[in-house]
Amino acid sequence: MGIPEAKMQQFLASLLSSKLPAHFIYHNFEHALYVTKKAEEIARHEHCTEEEITLIRTAGLWHDAGCIVVYNGHEEESCRLAQQYLPQFDFSANDIEIICGMIMATKVPQSPTNKLEEILADADLEYLGTNTAAEKAVDLFKELQSLTPSLTQAEWNKMQINFLQNHQYFTSYCKEKKEHLKQAYLKELIAASE
Structure with missing residues (x-):
């Protein structure tokens, strides 16, 4: 893990901007x-160590990179890309295995198996417990609609309600700081769809 993260970010930004479709306004x-x-x-x-934080940040950067190849099931492709490119940024095979575990933990339904995986799973859906949840949901809806033009607002609202009712945060931080806002957003969605 010797090469500065800025170089890896620059590399990933270039990869995504050249290969992601323009209508991917969420991913x-x-x-x-x-x-x-x-x-x-x-x-x-x-209370993660600095080394753990480096691995977590790297997994966060790469977790949706697979969208350049495939939309559904992109987590597997994100791992493949991480395995392909991360060695050039001085990540060991063991580091990459840990990173891929975190990436796979973001796949819905989320099923993290350790603390680092719980952290990345929560970070990926942290926005659900923020005041910008509705705004980000609009971007995701537009992106999904570009892939499935028949998707209606009513169907999307139903999907969101179902998703939120079944979603859980794993870390104590998100349970304490984000859950109440997520529940408020869910109430708004239910009220709007009645």
């Missing part, structure tokens, strides 16, 4: 940076 480099920032924030509250 893009900005989302990767957001998740990376939130993952570090959660990791610090969960």
